[in-house]
Amino acid sequence: MTRRTSRQADIAKEAGVSQSTVSMVLNGTAENGRISAETRKRVLSTARRLQYVPASAQRAPAARTQPLLLGVHTFEPIFPTSTGDYYFEFMRGIEDQAATEGCNLMLFTAARHDSGVRRIYEDGENGLRQAAGSLLLGHHADRDDLARLSAEHYPFVYIGHREVADGIAYIGGDYRTATGRIVDELVGGGHRSFAYLGETSRHEPQVDRWEGFATALGRFGLPVPEPHFTDPEGLTAQWLDAAVASGATALVVESVSLLRVLAAMASIRGLEIPRDLSVVVLVDVPPGEVGARQWASLRVPRHEMGRRAVHLLTSLLTDPAGEYERQVLLPCSYSLEATVGPRA
Template sequence: MTRQRGRTSRQADIAKEAGVSQSTVSMVLNGTAENGRISAETRKRVLSTARRLQYVPASAQRAPAVRAQALLLGVHTFEPIFPTSTGDYYFEFMRGIEDQAAAESCNLMLFTAARNDSGVRRIYEDGVNGLAQAAGSLLLGHHADRDDLERLAAEEYPFVYIGHREVADGIAYVGGDYRTATGRIVDELVGMGHRSFAYLGETSRHEPQVDRWEGFATALGRFGLAVPEPTYVDPEGLTAQWLDDAVAAGATALLVESVSLLRVLAAMASIRGLEIPRDLSIVVLVDIPVGEVGTRQWASLRVPRHEMGRRAVRLLTGLLTDPAGDHERQVLLPCTYSLEGTARSL
């Protein structure tokens, strides 16, 4: 195929050359081909054609001067997280981003758009992509706006979300493998003699919360143990009666999804005269520094936040410098955990 001089290749050119539909090309280049059941042979043919035609996404074509210098990467947070301290949950993410950006000689630009009525920082304002000044961006935050993510993907703007989010047509993300880690926590608790469990979760059910619950329920199922009805509640809605009922039902191990829920639970346990872990083992399914809730060390799942930040930068720079490359676009990094402090054998 010969291209008109001075015109860059388009996805339509790749589709015609490879003998496939343009939607197939889009799915392959966006990393969602497996979701569409596109064969490995077709994916290989599309990627080979894209390289041969020197295809560059429209978003990358808009900033050719950036590529001749150090890449300028944007960092957008869906909720305010700056300034941050070493004890803040987002600190290790940001340290990982900065460390890897420096290693790859990239510059960082922080985007802090105004919040909407629901408190979420939106990317688009009056239909304009606020991240367009950067060659590509890293997005993070608990309350990601899915409409913004879908629109960025549809416009082929290069970005990587830090966290697990499944969005229509697929997006690039680096998250933690909470499902596997939670399952292993349950495995170990069962090995310690626990047979009756309770589960306390957040009302906001995004993929990370769902992954934790599914890891918990699946592990109990493997042992043939009863899977308790989960309780999803905001901290202000958690009552001492819930704790009384869990203990009365025979629960000896309780898994909690958030530090805010743990604070309320720990206060209620103290009022009830329950000694942890003698009377009840508690594991929190997120990082919690010593002294965050009381002075003790809590058994907890540990999120690889620093490595997630670094891996996200590596993935984004790869997407920018080699758009048609065979990148692993959806990454879940292994999590660790420790049951020291608030979990004991029966």
């Protein structure tokens, strides 16, 4: 009988860590994810003991006689774009890695639903079939379309965290961990009372942010505030008044659109940020997007997400049975200098 080759899942189980941790250690990106030296040592020791051999060393990649044609499907229009646009770095990463991998790209724009959201299926037909596989991105992903693509075994990678059907391949950001570290620093700066302003639509990225926030407060034994989930049109100055009256000294916001309204209300109320209220945004804020100032924010690794998505898709196409992680959350960075102040 042939001995089964050890997998990353075996290493994770034996070492008592997550498979994503094993992947980062073995791929040499552990320091970016702030994985401790002790954990890295334990993972590498376990890999040696289990005689782990990467899939790339076990088999040669499938030969290609011509460049792969990769589709790019966006659920909402993203062009034309500028360097300050949220999608710009995703698209730049996709293009950069496609050039590196020797692939061509095709942008799908035809199928449109009455809601204005682009659908993958039109008249029952998969509109992505012209491409060998596709990259999907956008806030308004149709989960039925994703589940159907998965059931049909069409190769695709979603850029963003989405849990659908039996599991789809995705490259997302680790918002939960980054948000938790932001809370750690806020508490370290003396903040003990918080307010949380989130979006009405609660997809995995929004849920990850909220859970990272709530879990971090729980570690410190601090009260977890009732989150306020709303659209920008529904945000009122009364909510801000109540948050300040409750003693909140730090306000965490999920989106730029909510921040824009909040900043205007704070100005009307005469609140000075960060002297009277520290504010952190859990997404990138392009310069000049909300006033002239910079904002303390979580930084989404958009360029790297685009690159990694292309690499994962080409792996699915050329080595579909290979042992590599198909659901990846990349580390996020953050900066708190601009609109966060200490509390005595």
